Amino acid sequence: MTQQRVRHLISIDDLTDDDLRALVARGAELSAAGGERAGGRRPLAGTVAGIYFSKTSTRTRTAFSAGALRLGAQIVAYGPGDLQLNTGETDADTGRVMSRMLDVLVARTAGDPAQMREWAAQERMAVINAMSAEEHPTQALTDLTTMLRRFGRIDGLRVLYVGEGNNTATALALALTRFPGVALEMRTPPGYGLPAAYRLGAVEQAERYGSSFLERHDMDGLPDELDVIYTTRWETTGTVKPDPRWRDVFAPFTVDSSLWEASPKAVFMHDLPANRGDEVSAEVLDGPYSIAFDQAENKMHSAMAVLEWCRPADGSPR
Numbered sequence: 318m319t320q321q322r323v324r325h326l327i328s329i330d331d332l333t334d335d336d337l338r339a340l341v342a343r344g345a346e347l348s349a350a351g352g353e354r355a356g357g358r359r360p361l362a363g364t365v366a367g368i369y370f371s372k373t374s375t376r377t378r379t380a381f382s383a384g385a386l387r388l389g390a391q392i393v394a395y396g397p398g399d400l401q402l403n404t405g406e407t408d409a410d411t412g413r414v415m416s417r418m419l420d421v422l423v424a425r426t427a428g429d430p431a432q433m434r435e436w437a438a439q440e441r442m443a444v445i446n447a448m449s450a451e452e453h454p455t456q457a458l459t460d461l462t463t464m465l466r467r468f469g470r471i472d473g474l475r476v477l478y479v480g481e482g483n484n485t486a487t488a489l490a491l492a493l494t495r496f497p498g499v500a501l502e503m504r505t506p507p508g509y510g511l512p513a514a515y516r517l518g519a520v521e522q523a524e525r526y527g528s529s530f531l532e533r534h535d536m537d538g539l540p541d542e543l544d545v546i547y548t549t550r551w552e553t554t555g556t557v558k559p560d561p562r563w564r565d566v567f568a569p570f571t572v573d574s575s576l577w578e579a580s581p582k583a584v585f586m587h588d589l590p591a592n593r594g595d596e597v598s599a600e601v602l603d604g605p606y607s608i609a610f611d612q613a614e615n616k617m618h619s620a621m622a623v624l625e626w627c628r629p630a631d632g633s634p635r
């Protein structure tokens with residue numbers, strides 16, 4: 318293989334504003350095309366994508382696998398017990414070796430993204446973060462793709478996020494606050510808020526881009542006339558809460574239909590998987606406000622946009 322420039326996606330912060338808008342727009346375009354998927358194109362023909370998930374996944378793993386296949390790539394799948402990382406091979410050596418055989422590596426580790434940065438310390442193989450401990454960037458791209466499909470814009474949306482300040486929340490905050498006029502409010506249980514660096518990053522970005530960001534740890538005085546009400550499962554994949562009474566802290570943060578009294582036009586979004594009766598009532602998740610399953614489908618359209626984008630810029634075969 319000849320050496321080519323590739324693009325890595327390990328954090329939303331890796332994207333320029335143009336990249337972010339283009340990826341969301343392309344995901345929405347693919348989503349709108351529906352069954353046509355990539356319009357019959359096979360831009361990844363002749364490439365090989367590694368799909369390494371050391372943690373469980375239904376949507377993201379399927380989205381990237383199906384997306385890569387639809388774009389013409391072949392895939393090699395690895396589970397949690399498969400790589401010599403388990404026997405002590407270094408991350409640097411793992412990245413060096415894989416980059417000589419793969420064109421793209423899509424990885425979920427639920428660990429420190431610094432590991433993915435080590436894999437990405439080469440210019441042959443694109444590394445895509447399919448979820449790490451602190452950030453889930455491809456989820457945010459899916460979420461914005463879904464909002465763009467629904468509203469025709471991201472700018473100016475009024476979004477309420479309710480629940481843990483987890484890796485979905487951090488990526489959402491980093492992405493949404495880059496769009497002027499967005500009002501993003503997060504209501505997170507006390508002790509389970511955004512990590513400080515992400516909170517400060519969102520505040521700083523909101524000032525710079527003309528959006529607004531607020532995080533509170535209660536459910537009083539919620540904003541009205543919202544466009545989107547968003548929540549996530551309380552037990553994020555790959556995590557355990559040490560406090561045995563954590564459910565008591567989370568209980569006031571359940572999303573139910575009462576939230577629509579002040580925001581009758583809001584749509585409901587959820588990254589899934591869901592636990593009905595915990596973070597959301599069944600009435601909301603399965604009701605008329607919910608676009609959560611369209612959002613799940615958009616994971617594949619958005620994954621296809623990411624896979625197209627991360628290929629060598631000149632589009633030449635490898």
Ligand code: CP
Pocket residue numbers: 373374375376377378448456554588589590
């Ligand atoms: N939302 C999400 O990442 O789903 P999976 O864990 O099923 O991939």
